[in-house]
Amino acid sequence: MANREGAVETFLSAASRTAWGFRLELAIVAALAAAWLYSTRAIGVVAGPVVTTVPVAAVAAWPAARRLAWRQLRYASVRRRFSAAIRTTGFDRLKMGRTPQIVKVRETPAGYRLQVRLPAGTSATDLDNAAEVAAAAMGVADLRVSRDPRRASIATVAVIQRDPLAGPALPCSLASAGGWSLWEPIPVGLDEDANTVNVSLPEHNLLLGGEPGAGKSAALSLLVAAAALDPTVTLWLLDGKRLELAAWEPCAARLVGPSLEEAIEVLDHLRGEMDARYAQLLAWKRRKVAPDDGLGLHVVVIDELALYLASGEKKTRDRLAESLRDLIARGRAAGVIVLAATQRPSSDIVPTSVRDLFGFRWALRCPTRDASDTILGAGWAAEGYSRADIDPASRGVGYLLHEGGVPVRVRAAYLDDTTLARLAARAATARGHQP
Ligand SMILES: Nc1ncnc2c1ncn2[C@@H]1O[C@H](COP(=O)(O)OP(=O)(O)OP(=O)(O)O)[C@@H](O)[C@H]1O
Ligand SMILES: [Mg+2]
Structure with missing residues (x-):
């Protein structure tokens, strides 16, 4: 019953x-x-x-x-x-x-x-x-x-049900821009809801990481393009391969290849510039650079950071690391922005004293969860934000940790060689170079 x-x-x-x-x-x-x-x-x-x-x-x-x-x-x-x-x-x-x-x-x-x-x-x-x-x-x-x-x-x-970030490369909205102000957010790609993801660079430094071929240099080139399109920005390029950033050479104050001595020279020059700016700001009774003060931003782009921090003589490497650390630590208010890319920023390659100063992180595909954590910061992989889970075919897909404080899954837009060359030529012309 x-x-x-x-x-x-x-x-x-x-x-x-x-x-x-x-x-x-x-x-x-x-x-x-x-x-x-x-x-x-x-x-x-x-x-x-x-x-x-x-x-x-x-x-x-x-x-x-x-x-x-x-x-x-x-x-x-x-x-x-x-x-x-x-x-x-x-x-x-x-x-x-x-x-x-x-x-x-x-x-x-x-x-x-x-x-x-x-x-x-x-x-x-x-x-x-x-x-x-x-x-x-x-x-x-x-x-x-x-x-x-x-x-x-x-x-x-x-x-x-499906990966919205898979599929063909995303066109970059900067491709058709005649100019840009780096004080404005830069559209770098799309999130999983197909919303444009913007990165605002003033007062921030960004570290990009990921396995070979993950799309670091391509993502970096979006930010470099925006900086180059703003003639008030002074560009400093350090390119370990001497190839990835070559297109932007006419827009740059200096392009350094795989020479640690030249890299130190550039970084030390910028430290001098930073000190001069602080003196100027003190005289103006201002606490940081602003769009209207005519000082402009300095953008230092370092592709293959590991080459500069983990090769050559220890004394030279340490000196370079110290110059870079000082520039990142004190550069914010002086309008110095550092953008760096490396395959794996582990402490044996990038000293933690340098790595921890990067406020924005962009982790593209990584071989392991540990490697992903090294880029985003400890603990994010355990929370499910691991770039080790990305399909190897999904180039340019990664987690971007910026303003929101929580990593956002992003597919980076892509500038192919032809578009990039056209954009670089337009940026150079805007900076007064003869075509
Ligand atoms: N956002 C993207 N969308 C589509 N394809 C991309 C994207 N980013 C990169 N790629 C493809 O992946 C290739 C490798 O990209 P990239 O050179 O940026 O990798 P990387 O991470 O810098 O590699 P390495 O560590 O060897 O320097 C590019 O040549 C391009 O074909
Ligand atoms: Mg690269």
Whole structure:
């Protein structure tokens, strides 16, 4: 008897859950059936069905309405699939039979984003622990759970069906720019929601890392392009390969190849310039350079930082590291920006006294989670922000840690050789060079 009651209860609970899951579809069918019955009685068996069919035909014929209806049906299906998938993880059994309540569904380039209210007694971490099994049950690539920073009871679940950052290279919006002000944010790529990601360089230094071929030099060239397009910016280029930055030579005050002595010369010159600027700012009673003071920004670009910090004689290397450390440490208010790229900024290659001063980090694909952590800073890989997870074919994809304080997954835009040469020529002309 007790068994029978239990079975009936289980059946009713499953039936009500299914009905609730299909509430949108059931409501539509119920509304149409009611309209059909009412209109048949009120205006007859011919006119009634015609009147009921008109709104359905109108929705089917009007593209915007059809899209809206189709989207709502898809959202309802995602809700059902997510709830069913969560139940397969045992989350509901552990948490008194309750699953997260879906508050909002939105479509994203990667799939869907769900805002869920967590049942009492659970947290976003519990849901995150169930995510891998639920993703498998849902048949999607991934479910990424993040807690609402303002409310512990709300979590966002990104349903990843496809990688929005895969595919052909992204064109760079700087490519058609006639000029640029480096005081303005620079568009460097797209995030997973297809929003443009901008980097604001004044008062910041950026360190780029990633395995060979990950796209460091290409990403660096976007920032160099913006700096070159601003004639008030003085560019200093240190290029270990003497090849990656060569196109920008006409726009630069100096381009140094793989010579540590010349690199030290440039850095020391800039330290002198920095001291002179501080004296000037003191006289003006200002605390930092500003767009209107005519001083302009200095941008120091170092590709293959490891070559300068880990090769040659120790005495020379140490001297270079000290000059660089001083420039980064004191350069902010004087308008000196350092952008550096290296394959792996581990402490045996880049002294931590230098590495830790870079406020912005951009980690492209790395061979291991440790390497990823070395670029972004300790701990981010454990939080799921690891560039070791990037598909090797996805060049230019990485995590950018900048203003928001949390790494953002970004696909960098790409300047091919022809566009880059054209842009460099335009920037050189704007700086008064004869073509
Ligand atoms: N954002 C991007 N979109 C598409 N393709 C890219 C992108 N970035 C780089 N690539 C491709 O990857 C190749 C290698 O890129 P890049 O030279 O920037 O790598 P790297 O990380 O600097 O490598 P290395 O450590 O050897 O210097 C480029 O020649 C280009 O074909
Ligand atoms: Mg490179």
